[in-house]
Amino acid sequence: MSVKISSLTPGILVETRAARVSILPEQGRLSLRARGDFRALSAALGLPLPDIIGRRARNAETEVVRLGPDEWTILSSPAQVAKLIAACASIYEDHPHSLVDISGREVTLLIEGPAAAELLTLGCPRDIETIPVGESRRTVFDGATVVLWRDAIDRFRMDIWNSFAPHLGHLLETGCKELAAELA
Numbered sequence: 001m002s003v004k005i006s007s008l009t010p011g012i013l014v015e016t017r018a019a020r021v022s023i024l025p026e027q028g029r030l031s032l033r034a035r036g037d038f039r040a041l042s043a044a045l046g047l048p049l050p051d052i053i054g055r056r057a058r059n060a061e062t063e064v065v066r067l068g069p070d071e072w073t074i075l076s077s078p079a080q081v082a083k084l085i086a087a088c089a090s091i092y093e094d095h096p097h098s099l100v101d102i103s104g105r106e107v108t109l110l111i112e113g114p115a116a117a118e119l120l121t122l123g124c125p126r127d128i129e130t131i132p133v134g135e136s137r138r139t140v141f142d143g144a145t146v147v148l149w150r151d152a153i154d155r156f157r158m159d160i161w162n163s164f165a166p167h168l169g170h171l172l173e174t175g176c177k178e179l180a181a182e183l184a
Contacts, residue, residue, distance in 0.1 A: 009023065010022075010023050010024060010025040010026075011023060013109070013169055013172070013173055014172070014173040014176045014177065015176075016113075016176050016177060016179070016180030017113075017114075017180050017183050018113060018114065018115035018118075018119065018176055018179035018180040018182075018183055019111060019112065019113035019114070019115050019116045019119045019176050019179065019180075020110075020111075020112055020113050020176075021109055021110070021111050021119075021169070021172045021173065021176055022109065022110040022112075023107060023108075023109060023110075023169075024107075024108040024109070024110050024157070026078060026103070026107075027075055027076070027077065027078065027103070027108065028075065028076040028077055028078045028079075028080055028081035028084075028101075028103050029073065029074070029075055029076075029101075029102050029103045029105070029106060029159075030073070030074040030076075030081065030084060030085070030099055030100065030101055030102065030103075031071070031072075031073060031074075031098075031099070031100045031102050032049075032064075032071070032072040032073075032074055032088075032097060032098070032099050033070050033071055033097060033098040033099075034049075034070060034072075034095070034096075034097035034098070035070050036095070037095070038051075040091045040094065040095045041088060041091065041095060041097060044084075044087040044088045044090065044091050045062060045064065045074065045084060045087065045088070046059055046061075046062060046087075047059045047062055047064060049064060049066065049072060050064065050065065050066040050072070051066070052066065053066050053067065053068060053069070054066065054131075054135045054136055054137050055135060056134060056135060056136055056149075061076055061077065061080050062074060062075065062076045062080065062084070063075045063076070065135075065136040065147070065149070067136075067138050067147065068138075073147060073159075078103065081101055081103060084099075085099060085101065104162075105161060105162065106159045106160060106161055106162060107159075107160055107162055107165045108157050108158065108159050108160075109157070109158045109160060109165075109168075109169065109172065110155070110156075110157055111155075111156045111157075111158060111172065112152075112154055112155040112156070113154060114154060115176075115179045115183075116154045116155060116156055117129065117153075117154065117156075118179060119172065119175050119176055119179060120141070120148070120156060120158075122171065122172075122175040123141040123142035123168070123171055123172075123175075124139055124140065124141050124148070125139075125140065126139045126148075131148065131150045132150065133150050133151070133152055133153060134150070134151075135150060136148060136149040136150065141158065141160075141168055141171075142167070142168060142171055144160065144161070144164040144167070144168060145161070146158050146159060146160050146164075146168075147159040
């Protein structure tokens with residue numbers, strides 16, 4: 001089963017014995033920039049903002065990762081985005097911040113399987129094994145900025161800007177097939 005990545009349609013892009021790469025359904029995505037005391041923002045969001053770069057926090061509806069000293073990405077269902085924006089807007093006067101809806105900017109690929117980490121080394125200069133399960137990193141993949149989420153030893157999510165998705169998707173598809181050929 002194959003899905004053209006240029007259409008950004010959720011589904012399996014490629015599946016081999018080495019790994020499977022899928023396009024995940026659209027989700028709500030917010031970019032938060034803030035400084036100072038984060039307790040009020042954490043309360044508004046309903047979960048603590050991680051205090052270390054790469055750390056993640058989640059509750060039943062929302063997941064957040066700290067990407068920089070004053071930057072977080074927040075994931076939720078598309079229906080939850082407006083609620084999160086309203087909750088943060090209600091504290092803006094006392095706790096200035098920037099919260100931007102970037103839901104339409106990116107697509108997320110799911111990369112999983114016994115050779116998932118090895119597949120990522122084809123385009124990522126970072127040592128994949130140093131990313132702990134449950135953490136995330138902003139990095140590059142074949143020159144494109146991505147956010148890599150490590151959900152398990154053999155399971156990753158990669159957030160890619162829509163404009164880079166066809167190129168990176170084809171690169172992952174080719175790599176997946178090459179790794180499978182090595183296993184044969």
